[in-house]
Amino acid sequence: MQRIIIIGYMGSGKTTVGRALAHNLGLSFYDLDWYIESRMHKTVKQLFDEKGEAGFRLIERNLLHELAEFENIVISCGGGTPCFFDNMAYLNAQSDTVYLKATPDVLHGHLKMGKTVRPLLLDKTEDEVQTFISRQLSERETYYNKAKYTLDVNLMDNYEKIKISVQKLRELLKI
Ligand SMILES: Nc1ncnc2c1ncn2[C@@H]1O[C@H](COP(=O)(O)OP(=O)(O)OP(=O)(O)O)[C@@H](O)[C@H]1O
Ligand SMILES: O=C(O)C1=C[C@@H](O)[C@@H](O)[C@H](O)C1
Numbered sequence: 001m002q003r004i005i006i007i008g009y010m011g012s013g014k015t016t017v018g019r020a021l022a023h024n025l026g027l028s029f030y031d032l033d034w035y036i037e038s039r040m041h042k043t044v045k046q047l048f049d050e051k052g053e054a055g056f057r058l059i060e061r062n063l064l065h066e067l068a069e070f071e072n073i074v075i076s077c078g079g080g081t082p083c084f085f086d087n088m089a090y091l092n093a094q095s096d097t098v099y100l101k102a103t104p105d106v107l108h109g110h111l112k113m114g115k116t117v118r119p120l121l122l123d124k125t126e127d128e129v130q131t132f133i134s135r136q137l138s139e140r141e142t143y144y145n146k147a148k149y150t151l152d153v154n155l156m157d158n159y160e161k162i163k164i165s166v167q168k169l170r171e172l173l174k175i
């Protein structure tokens, strides 16, 4: 049975790299944010708006416990998932965990490219987003650093290099 869980800050490539790794290994792929949206019939943004961040975190924990029971699966978490409750200990108990590590500049660059609505970054200017990422990343790294494996994705700066990320992950995980 194989179960691999990808964690990291928003924009680190968890969804992109997680999906590519699952495809490469012939495993199922689930993204926790998408799983939440399909189970709740609401977007992450709607859940933040209706229930506040605390309400979202409770739903996130409950559905993580459901999803992380599945076998032969790669799961990409939400950016905040490891940082609430005992989620990080739970993730490590359930599976191999990989932290996709990137600098604030690289994260900011990725976030500008994507179309996903990230409630924590709304209503901020470019400068405010940059400062917010730097500050929050340093707070969150305490949790992210508890992952069993770390992959530096700073140099994986284009789609061709996503394939390299997948190859490096396979070497790291010895699979
Ligand atoms: N290695 C990479 N090279 C180039 N672009 C990338 C790379 N990884 C991710 N991206 C791009 O960066 C954006 C963010 O990636 P992705 O959505 O996978 O991040 P995430 O970690 O899942 O974020 P979130 O926590 O918000 O779900 C996407 O537009 C994606 O195409
Ligand atoms: O970093 C975070 O706290 C978040 C990341 C996203 O994946 C979503 O789970 C949500 O936007 C919150």
Ligand SMILES: [Mg+2]
Pocket (backbone or CB within 6 Å): 014, 015, 016, 031, 033, 076, 077, 078
């Ligand atoms: Mg994602």
